Amino acid sequence: MVVPVQKDRKHTTSLSSSLARRIEQLILDGTLKSGKPMPSERQLSERLGVSRNILREALKELRGRGVIDTQHGRGSIVKGLVPNLEQGSALTHLFREHPRTLYDLLEVRELLEGRAAYLAADRGTEEDFHRITHAFEAMEQAGQESTDPLKAAKLDHAFHQTISEASHNPVLVHTLQSLMELMLNSVLASVNNLYHREASKKKIDRHHRQIYNAVMSRQADWAQKAATAHIRNVRERLLEIEQEEQRLDRSSDWERLLQ
C-alpha cells in the first residue's frame, strides 16, 4: 500500500491571499509609501508575476480592509496598514481635558523620535535618504520664505515622519504618527507659538540640521542624541511659554481686580 502523501496545509493559502500579504509587505518595507499612489493593476500584475484577475482579488481584499483606496479611472492609493487604531477615544478626550498631558506625550515622543533617528541612520536606504533630504530642504526653504506657522508645522511633521519611516519599524512609525496626530489636533495652537519666536525657531532649525546631518552620515548615536535633544528642547520651550502665559494671566487678574 502506498503511503499517502502528507497533506501539507489545509488552506494552501490561495495565491490571491498570499499576494495580498506580499503587497502588505511591500508597504511595510516602504516600497509602497502610504499616501502615495500604487502602480496600475496591469503593471503590478506583471511585476508580481500573476494574472490581473488574481491581482484584482488581492486588491479587493486589501480594499475591503481599508489598506488601499481605489477610484475608477484614477488608480489606487495606499491608505496605510493601520487605518484607525484607537483614535478618537480615550486619549483624545484626556488630551483635550488635561493639556498638561502634552508634556507626558513629549516625554514619550522624545524616546521614540530618538530611537527612530537612530534606526534611520542605521537601516535607512538611499531612497529613504532622498526622501529625507527632500523633506528637509522643503522645510528649510519654507522657513526662509514664508512665516506661515501652520505650513511650517506641517513641513516639520513631514520631516520627522520621513525619518521615522526610514527606521523600517512599522510599529514605531504608527505609534509616533498617532502621537503626532494627537498633538496636531488638540494642541496645535500652543505648538505654533514656537514658530512665532525667532530664538526658538533658530534653535529648532539648528536641531533639525543636526538630526539631518547625523542621519545622512549614518552616525546613529549622534542622530539619536540630536533627536532626543530636539524634542526635549521643544518641551522645555513649551513649558517656558506656559509659565509666561500664566504670569500674563496673573497680571491680567490683577488688572481686573484693580478695576
Place this chain on the structure above:
Amino acid sequence: MVVPVQKDRKHTTSLSSSLARRIEQLILDGTLKSGKPMPSERQLSERLGVSRNILREALKELRGRGVIDTQHGRGSIVKGLVPNLEQGSALTHLFREHPRTLYDLLEVRELLEGRAAYLAADRGTEEDFHRITHAFEAMEQAGQESTDPLKAAKLDHAFHQTISEASHNPVLVHTLQSLMELMLNSVLASVNNLYHREASKKKIDRHHRQIYNAVMSRQADWAQKAATAHIRNVRERLLEIEQEEQRLDRSSDWERLLQ
C-alpha cells in the same frame, strides 16, 4: 451643446461589492442557510447574471469578512453573518499575517518599558509600590503553584502594568497597554512558549525580581536597565524559538521528500 447627464454617485459601488451585499441578503432571506453549502461559482454567476470573475471578487469580500468559508475542490459554505468584531482587527491582522512585526513591537516596547521602570522608581508613590508588590507576589506565587501559561501571562502583564502606571505618565501607560493588547490578542501562542521552557522561565523570573528590587529601592537607572534587558531577552528568546521551528519545518520537509 448637449447637457450631460448628471453623474449619479461618485462611488457607483462596483458591481462586485453590490453583489456581495445581494448575497448577504440571500443569506438573510434564508435562501442561503448558514452552515449549508453554497451553489457553485459557475451556477451562482449565471443565476445572478454576472461573470464568474466578478462573482469571485464578491465572494472574496465575503470570505475576507468571515461570512463564508471556501475549500478548494469542495465548495463554499455559509458561516453566518455575525461580524465577529474582535477588537483591533486592523493591527491584529497585521501581526497575524506578518509575524516579523512582533519584533518591531518588542523593539518599541523595550524603550517604553525601560522608561516606565525608570519613572516608576523616580516618581512612584507608596501606594504605587504597594500595588507593585501585590502584583509581584501574586506572580511569584502562581509561578510556583500553577503551570497554567495563560494565567502566568496575565499576571506578568499585570505586573508590568502596575509599574507603568507608577510612572504617572498616562500617555506612556496607554501606549504600552495598546501594544500589550496587540501581543496578547494575536501572538499569545508564541509568547506562551516562553513559559513552557524551564530555562526561559527562570530567566524571566530573575529579571522580574531585578526590576522589582530596583524600582522599590528607587534606583531609577538600574530599573531602566533591568526592564530593557528583560524585554530584549524576551525578543531574543522568541527569535530562537522561531528559528527552532523553522529547523523543524525543514526536517519535516526532508521526511516528506524521502517518502
Place this chain on the structure above:
DNA sequence: TAATTTGAAGTGGTAGTACCAGTTCAAAAG
C-alpha cells in the same frame, strides 16, 4: 464477493484576452 484502483465530473483557482467606462491632459479647434 470484497477490497482496491481508476477516472470522469464536479468544485474552486489561475491565466489571458478583449472590451467597457471613467479620468487626465495636451494638442487641435474656435
Place this chain on the structure above:
DNA sequence: CTTTTGAACTGGTACTACCACTTCAAATTA
C-alpha cells in the same frame, strides 16, 4: 486665449481555457 476634442492612461466587467483538488461510482483486481 478659451474651448473642444481625443488619445492614452486608469479601473471594471465579461468570457474562455485550463489547472488543481475532491468526490464518488464504475471498473478492476484480489
